Amino acid sequence: MEDEMVEIPRYFICPISLQIMKDPVTAVTGITYDRDSIEYWLSTADEVQCPVTKQPLSKDSGLTPNTTLRRLIQAWCVANANYGVDRIPTPKPPLSKSHVVKLLRNLKSPELYSMSLDALHLIANENEKNRVCLTEAGTTGVMISLITKLSKENRTRNPAGLSQALRILYLIWLTVPEKKNIAKFKDDHEFIDSLLWVLGSDNILIEDDKISEVQTLAILVLNMFIEVSTTSVLERLKFEFFKQTVNMLRKRTSPQALKATLRLLIDVCPWGRNRMKIVEAGAVFELVELEMNGLEKNVSELVFSLLAHLCSCADGRSQFIKHAGGIAMVAKRMFRVSPGTDDRAVHILSLIGRFSATDEVVGEMMRIGAVSKLCMVLQVDYAPHLKKKAREILKLHSKVWNNSPCMPLYLLTK
Incomplete structure (x- = not known):
């Protein structure tokens, strides 16, 4: 029935x-x-x-x-x-703040440490309501202190509980309304140093986890932390910060880690001498290599956005044109990814054409098709500012490029 x-x-x-x-x-x-x-x-x-x-x-x-x-x-x-009526199971009692506080206290006991950390992870993984309760009980501060302590005391041996602590922190910070709680620790340079240690430690033993998975967690947490950091923190980031984050681009640990690293570097770019430090850490070469291997649309957009930032300084442009495939990669990806990527690509070519245009570079731009792509920008339905930028760079080098079949006179005089 x-x-x-x-x-x-x-x-x-x-x-x-x-x-x-x-x-x-x-x-x-x-x-x-x-x-x-x-x-x-x-x-x-x-x-x-x-x-x-x-x-x-x-x-x-x-x-x-x-x-x-x-x-x-x-x-x-x-x-x-x-x-056909199914019996309704007896619901679990709601998580209480006192229970969380007890688990946090138990972390001080060697006998209860591992079990309590596992329990906190299960609680955080269950639902958003639990994560709010964890935050209210002070879990964020305890996890930050634990990660900092583990990084200091376990430089050469197994930092027991590190991966669990990172997972708990990441899950808590995924709860959007609780992001304001990260801000309480926004000036904690020691915590940033601890995460950088994880990113740079490829040989430590991490319980049953792969080091690549733990490093992915570390870069995700670092990205969240940087989002709410103060100007004073962003302007005083050490070179080690850029060395380790750019190294994450090189490792290509996971798609999730790659996106987080790119977003992080874009966020810190405008502050202090960060742009120069990113270039010095070798980011330009890595970005070109990444894009040459083909990426998803949203990742390519991040790569081009960061490249545009870095090419706005002389050292960034110098590194870009030193890469044999730099200009060719930008030209090839135009009209193949998204309008946003095209915008950044025109900006990059404009910067190169205006400030780094040696005879060799100008000749290469025509030879590998960058000039024809700039001409196409003028012929398709693009924003006026983009057309203006393309026209300016075409006019600037028209004496060299005027023999190109893609350079009809009307494009330069319209």
Whole structure:
């Protein structure tokens, strides 16, 4: 017999989801709801009020488990099992702040350390609500201190718990509303140094994890940390920071790590002498090599964005034209990735053509097709500023390029 033929008692139904309640809880207004539904309602509504009575509620309104109703629903499910009704399992009790605090204290005990860290990871991995609770209990600060301590004490041996601590921190910071909690530690240079140690330590033993997986976690956490760092931190980043992050481009540990590294370098580019330090660390060569191997669209956009930043300084342009495939790579990728990449490509060619245009470079631009691509920019539907930039560079070297078949006079005089 079909389960829709079974009459469901109306007080088993959640007023919000209109489904049988799995974890009934009663609000201060006396109305019972399914826990997930009312908690989502309270967390997302602009003006929080009881959906049934319209009485005002606070976002942290207490919700009392209605165990009597839950048992009635479970008994009814069992009684109607022959009609295809599944029994509702007894819900797990909500995570309490006191339980998290106890686990954090247990980290100080050698006997309980590993078990407590595993438990914290399972809690963080379960849902966003748990991650909020972990944050409120002070887990962020404890994990930062633990990672810093492990990096100092375990330079040559197995740093037990490092990968778990990084995972917990990453999962907590994935919870967008809690990103403000990272800002409390935004001036912690020691923590940055600890993450750089992980990125540069290819030979340490990391429990059952591959070092590449742990380094991916480290660059993801570092990227999140840099996003909220103060100007004073961003302007005082050591050369080791750029050495290790550029080395992550070279390692190509994972697509996730590559994107995080590119975003991180783009974010720090404008501050202090960071652009020069990135160039000095060898980023230009690595970016050209990366793009020559073919990348996903969103990764190519990041590569071209960073290259455009670096080519705005003389040393960056010098490194770019020293790479035998630099100009050819930019020309080849134009019109093949996205309008955003084309914008950056024209900007790069414009910088090279205006400030680094030796006879050899100008000749190479025509020989490998960069000139014809700039001509195409003028003929297709592109933004006026992009057409203007392409026309300016074509005019600048028109005496050399005027014999090119792709350089009709009207393109330069329009």
